[in-house]
Amino acid sequence: MVPIQYYMMLSAALFCIGVFGILTRRNALMFLMSVELMLNAANINLVAFSFQNGNLTGQVFSLFTMALAAAEVAVGIGIILVLYRNFSDVDVTKATTMRW
Amino acid sequence: MLQQPFEISGLALLAPTLLLGVTALVLFLIDSIAPEESSSALLSGVTVTGSLAALAAAGAILVTTGGDPQDLYGGQLVVDGMSLFFTFIFTSVTALVALASYDYLEEFRYKAEFHSLTVLAATGMTLMASSNSLATAFISLELASLPSYALVAFLKNNRGSVEAGLKYFLIGALSSAVFAYGISLVYGVTGHLQFNQVAENLGAAGDGLVGVLGVGILMIIGGFAFKTASVPFHWWAPEAYEGAPAPVSAFLSSASKAAGFVIAFRVFTVAFPQATAVDLGIDWVLAFQVLALVTMTLGNFAAATQENVKRMLAYSSIGHAGYVLIALGALTGSADQALVLGAGMLHLVVYGFMNTGAFLFIALVEYWGVGRTFEDYNGLGKQAPVACVAMTVFLFSLAGLPIGGGFLSKIFLILAAANAATIGTYVLAFALVVNSALSLFYYSRVVKAMWIEDPVTDLEVGGYPTGLYAAIVVAAVVTVLLLPGLGLFSGVAFDAAASMIQ
Numbered sequence: 001m002v003p004i005q006y007y008m009m010l011s012a013a014l015f016c017i018g019v020f021g022i023l024t025r026r027n028a029l030m031f032l033m034s035v036e037l038m039l040n041a042a043n044i045n046l047v048a049f050s051f052q053n054g055n056l057t058g059q060v061f062s063l064f065t066m067a068l069a070a071a072e073v074a075v076g077i078g079i080i081l082v083l084y085r086n087f088s089d090v091d092v093t094k095a096t097t098m099r100w
Numbered sequence: 101m102l103q104q105p106f107e108i109s110g111l112a113l114l115a116p117t118l119l120l121g122v123t124a125l126v127l128f129l130i131d132s133i134a135p136e137e138s139s140s141a142l143l144s145g146v147t148v149t150g151s152l153a154a155l156a157a158a159g160a161i162l163v164t165t166g167g168d169p170q171d172l173y174g175g176q177l178v179v180d181g182m183s184l185f186f187t188f189i190f191t192s193v194t195a196l197v198a199l200a201s202y203d204y205l206e207e208f209r210y211k212a213e214f215h216s217l218t219v220l221a222a223t224g225m226t227l228m229a230s231s232n233s234l235a236t237a238f239i240s241l242e243l244a245s246l247p248s249y250a251l252v253a254f255l256k257n258n259r260g261s262v263e264a265g266l267k268y269f270l271i272g273a274l275s276s277a278v279f280a281y282g283i284s285l286v287y288g289v290t291g292h293l294q295f296n297q298v299a300e301n302l303g304a305a306g307d308g309l310v311g312v313l314g315v316g317i318l319m320i321i322g323g324f325a326f327k328t329a330s331v332p333f334h335w336w337a338p339e340a341y342e343g344a345p346a347p348v349s350a351f352l353s354s355a356s357k358a359a360g361f362v363i364a365f366r367v368f369t370v371a372f373p374q375a376t377a378v379d380l381g382i383d384w385v386l387a388f389q390v391l392a393l394v395t396m397t398l399g400n401f402a403a404a405t406q407e408n409v410k411r412m413l414a415y416s417s418i419g420h421a422g423y424v425l426i427a428l429g430a431l432t433g434s435a436d437q438a439l440v441l442g443a444g445m446l447h448l449v450v451y452g453f454m455n456t457g458a459f460l461f462i463a464l465v466e467y468w469g470v471g472r473t474f475e476d477y478n479g480l481g482k483q484a485p486v487a488c489v490a491m492t493v494f495l496f497s498l499a500g501l502p503i504g505g506g507f508l509s510k511i512f513l514i515l516a517a518a519n520a521a522t523i524g525t526y527v528l529a530f531a532l533v534v535n536s537a538l539s540l541f542y543y544s545r546v547v548k549a550m551w552i553e554d555p556v557t558d559l560e561v562g563g564y565p566t567g568l569y570a571a572i573v574v575a576a577v578v579t580v581l582l583l584p585g586l587g588l589f590s591g592v593a594f595d596a597a598a599s600m601i602q
Binding site for chain 1: 234235238239242246249250253256257258259260262263264265266267269270273274276277278280281283284285287288291292293338339342343411
C-alpha cells in the first residue's frame, strides 16, 4: 500500500501549482483551469483519506466536488464570454473601469 | 443494507427551503410560457409571495418545534432556532429586493431569470443555515454563490457590471477551492464530515496531525471570509457591490453576508468547539479576533475616503462584517457563549434591514438617473423627502445612533465583548466604538448632501416608483421598530444560540 503521505505530497503539489497559476496567469480561462487543479487536489486528498479511514464519505464528497466544479465552470465561461464581448479580451487585468 | 424510510416530517421541516425552490421553478415556468411579455408585476408578485410564504413557514416551524434541534437525513441537515432565525433574515431581504426590483427592472429583459436567480440563491442560503455537515455546507454555499455570480454580471452590456461579476466569480472560485481543500484536510484528520462527529474525533489530531488540522481550519476560515466579505478575501466586495445592479448589491451585502456568518457560527461552535481546539493548540478565537479588528478598521477607513456613495456603502459593509466577527472573536472560554453568538445574530438581523434599505435607496437614485458621487446627492431632500428621511434613518442606524435597531445591536456586541473579559475582546469593544464614531463622519456626509447642500445643477427626479418606495419605507419602518423591538427578539436569538451550543 502506498503510504498516505505520498498522496498528500501529490495533492499539496497540485494545489500549489494551481495557486501559482492563479497568481501569474492573466488569461481568465487559465485562471479557471488553475482553480480546477486546486479542486482536484482536494479530490485526491478526499479519496486517499477515504481509503485510509475506511469509510466512503470522502469518495462520495469528491463526486459532489466534481459536479460543483462543472457547474462553476459553466457559470464562469458565461461570465468570461460577456467579458470578451465588452472588453474584446479575456485578460483579467484589462477590466479596470472601477478603481479605489 | 436496508432502505431508509422516507421522512415526511423532514419535508415539512424544510418547508421554507422547498417553498423558495418551488418559487424559483414557478418563475421559470411563467417565463417559458410567455418569455416576451414578462410582466414585472406578476414576476415580482410571485417572488414576494413565495418569500413571504417561506417566512411564514419558518415562523410556524419555530412555534411548533420551539426551536429544538431536529436532525434530518441522518444528521446532514438540522432545523433549529438558529437556522429558522436566519431563514427569517434571508426571506425578508429577498422579499424587499423583489419588491424593489418591480420598478428597477421595468426596462430590462430577462426579468424572470433575475427573480429566479435571486430566489435560488436564497434557497441556498436557507440550506446553509441548516447544514450540519461539511459536505452540505460546501454544496449549499455553492448553491448560494453560483446564482450570485450571474446576478452581479446581470447587466451584460454594462462594463462595470461585467467587471464586477468577473472579479466576484474569480475570487469566489478561488475561495471555494481553498474551502474544499480545507474540508479535505479536516476529513483526513477526523475521518468524518458531520459536525458533531468531527468534534468527537478532533482528539485524533493529538498524534502529530495538529498541523494538518490547523491548516484545514485556517482554509475553512478563508472560505467563510469570502462569503462574509471579511479580510483577507474581501477584495471582491467594493467592486462587486459598486458594479452590480443596486438591488443585487442590497441582496448580497445583507443576505449573503448573514449566510456566511450562520455557517461559520455553526462550524466553529459545533464542529471545532473552542475548548477542544485550544487543548490541541489551535486557537481559532485569536484568529477571529485579529480578523475582526483588521476587517472593521480597514472597512471604515476605506469608506471614509470614498467619493462614490455606493462604494462607500460597500466598504461600510466590510466594516460591519468586522463588527459581527466580534461574535466569533469573543467566544473565549470565559464568555457566555449564548450571549456572544446572540449579539452577532441580532446585529445581522438589524443590518439585514438597514443595509438593504440603504442600497435600495441607491437603486432609487440609479432609477432617477442621478449621479453616484456625494455631490450628486445635493438637494435630494427637497425633491423626495420621504425617501431621504428613510435614507437618513438607515445611515444613522448603520452608524449606531439611537434612531434604529443598529444602536441596540452594537450595544449587545460591546456587552458580548466585555463579557468575554480578555484583553483581546476589550480591544475589540474599544475598536467597535472608535470605528462607529469614524463611520458617523462618512454617513453624515450623505445626510448633509441630501438635506443641507443646494443642488449644483437643476435636479429633477423622474417619478416616484411605487415598488421601490414601498420597499424603502418598509425597511425604514422595520429598522426604527427594531429599536424597541429588539428586546422581544433578543430572547429568541439567545435561546437559539444556547440550544445550538449545548
